[in-house]
Amino acid sequence: MTRLLDSALWxxxxxxxxxxxxxxxxxxxxxxxxxxxxxxxxxxxxxxxxVTNPFVVWAAYLSVFLLFRAVGALGNxxxxxxxxxxxxxxxxxxxxxxWLLLRWALKxxxxxxxxxxxxxxxxxFAAGLVAGAVWALLAFPR
Amino acid sequence: xxxxxxxxxxxxxxxxxxxxASSVARANLILPYPFLLSPIVEPNRAAEVQAAQGWYYAASxxxxxxxxxxxxxxxxxxxxxxxxxxxxxxPESYDESNR
Numbered sequence: 427m428t429r430l431l432d433s434a435l436w437x438x439x440x441x442x443x444x445x446x447x448x449x450x451x452x453x454x455x456x457x458x459x460x461x462x463x464x465x466x467x468x469x470x471x472x473x474x475x476x477v478t479n480p481f482v483v484w485a486a487y488l489s490v491f492l493l494f495r496a497v498g499a500l501g502n503x504x505x506x507x508x509x510x511x512x513x514x515x516x517x518x519x520x521x522x523x524x525w526l527l528l529r530w531a532l533k534x535x536x537x538x539x540x541x542x543x544x545x546x547x548x549x550x551f552a553a554g555l556v557a558g559a560v561w562a563l564l565a566f567p568r
Numbered sequence: 569x570x571x572x573x574x575x576x577x578x579x580x581x582x583x584x585x586x587x588x589a590s591s592v593a594r595a596n597l598i599l600p601y602p603f604l605l606s607p608i609v610e611p612n613r614a615a616e617v618q619a620a621q622g623w624y625y626a627a628s629x630x631x632x633x634x635x636x637x638x639x640x641x642x643x644x645x646x647x648x649x650x651x652x653x654x655x656x657x658x659p660e661s662y663d664e665s666n667r
Contacts, residue, residue, distance in 0.1 A: 476643025480636035552582035
């Protein structure tokens with residue numbers, strides 16, 4: 427049981443927390459730049475991230491597990507390339523969910539919230555790529 | 569250039585940079601997959617150890633789902649509070665102010 431909690435904490439929950447905090451910081455910054463500056467706008471942006479980000483990370487973990495079980499024999503590189511469309515699809519689901527939730531909560535323009543959701547997610551995804559690359563370089567030096 | 573195009577350009581440039589850096593460093597940097605797979609990919613271990621690691625991974629995913637659900641409940645209640653305090657605005661008011 428202790429080993430399970432230890433594994434869950436370090437391999438799943440800590441990365442999930444880092445991803446959530448990083449995403450909220452990046453997306454709040456983007457929202458500020460895009461003119462969503464009221465307190466309730468910023469609370470709504472943080473709240474939609476609390477709803478979507480942990481589920482996206484969880485779905486990515488689940489995909490890794492299921493893909494490994496199904497086609498693990500193909501090797502890690504093949505597994506990685508199979509993961510790319512899965513991750514892109516998950517990001518598109520996050521854009522859609524955040525757009526609908528922001529439009530519902532802020533009762534504001536559909537086009538503005540769609541643009542906000544798309545730009546926020548594109549920026550945080552790009553920031554996540556860079557952060558992941560830096561982390562991989564530091565953690566797995568060649 | 570519109571902000572959406574700028575975001576797309578940023579995403580494309582970052583992805584290109586990470587792929588280029590990945591080939592220079594001869595490491596796969598696109599996703600930190602060794603980290604994600606490390607609980608289940610240890611080829612030199614015995615089959616029963618690998619099975620136990622698979623079980624840990626599955627149990628951890630279930631635990632992570634519970635944590636996600638808890639975060640979603642907090643987020644949804646915050647959104648509900650924002651919705652209750654927000655009056656409907658003109659349909660494209662932000663679009664107008666951002667032009």
